Amino acid sequence: MPPIYYLFLGFAFVFGAVVGSFLNVCIYRIPAGESVVSPRSRCPRCGSLIRWYQNIPILSWLFLRGRCANCRTRISPRYVLVEALTGLLFVLVLRDFGIHWATPVFWVFIALLVTITFIDLDHQIIPDVISLPGIVIGFGASFLLPWVSWSDSLLGILLGGGSLFLVAVGYEFLTKKEGMGGGDIKLLAMLGAFLGWKAVLPIIFVSSLLGTLVGVPLMLAKGSDGKLAIPFGPFLAAAAVIWLFWGEFLADWYLQRFL
Template sequence: MYYPLYLDLYTFVLGCVIGSFLNVCIYRIPEGLSIVRPASRCPNCGQAILWYQNVPILSWLLLRGRCARCAVPISARYPLVEALTGILFWLVFHAFGLQWATPVYWIFTAALVVITFIDLDHQIIPNAISLPGILVGFVCSIAIPWISWTDSLLGILLGGGSLYLVAAVYRLLTGKDGMGMGDVKLLAMLGAFLGWQAVLPVIFFASLIGSLVGVPLMILRRADSKLAIPFGPFLALSAHIYLFWGTAIIRWYLTFFR
């Protein structure tokens, strides 16, 4: 469906602004800090960042990636997160248009961005996001016509239960933890937002992508079988693949093997 160009621009800019706030969450949540106070400041010199120095993407470019006061480099990941969130918001809008599903999946994608980068940095998936996310996904299922509350509830049970079973069996066989409970709670959250139908495809996509990334990394690290690779980012990526293209991929798969 065609939408005016200003709506495209609005959704992208909105996503970038939200992405700026997500950067705060990514940094502060693992440290146990408030995401509201104090205002954003340079971690090196402590100088508060003025509003015109905090415009998503543009301020980083105009400041050439450095603090305006002490000139210490500012990570390029800040504008990357802002741009990524803007693109995801735009994709959600074009996938679902002017309906209640759009703000629901904006919340969903924002949560997954935070989870992805925290898991990459700290190899944890914070309960502060995944547990409320399960509840929010279940409640918001009433706003999504193609997902009933029973689909969402079954998604929570199947998502969390399936990974918990895998983790329990792995520990029983090896005596070691092969998967954290954070991944279990994350998949339960994905099931809440996407329904039980998404659980197996998301696990399949995540396992496939994880293998394609993990095996070469292990080879480069001299076959270090103990190399810890967080699974959360693969689950988050796979959830987005299913959200935007899952139905088309499954239809192609069934047609290909018919």
């Protein structure tokens, strides 16, 4: 590969890490109903402003050894995880889609998924302020992507939202308990908007498989009498990422092996 190729990939990682830094703000502030624009970032304990050179993605956390520069309060390593994860996923998008409209489209898609994942892990909610605009953005993006037509996107929205809605209604009817929140339904509608209707059922299957592989051991570890609420949004997001990067390969593999 020519050096310029690796230069572009490096740019994608740095840009993704910067976006990840902003996503950390969104993850913290959106559930609290706060503005993601102002005020400037502060230490939650001592209230000191975080200066620009203390807010360089990944590097500042390493340089400060994971502590506030003023009061030395420990800063969670998850901030670095979000930045590094976003940077890595941005690299994969650029690697797979190159210089094309799809790259900024799926960068936005990845940013939405990362934000939703960590908010759902923290609060077990998927804010409408993220998923509903995401549906609109995904549908609008279908006019820029040659392999996802507007009709594929529209069907993806209807199939994604409709399928989980039916599952949720059926589960509640049989068990008299709410098993799936409306946020998951809107999230799958958003995934269908970006990826098209063909991705919906594989995403449901893979996310259910991942949820089982993670949830069952956790439930066994907690004990039969314990109540364990596991958010489903992160599994949907992970399945969507798997489909985005490896969906075609996995579909071909499945067809060759089992059909």
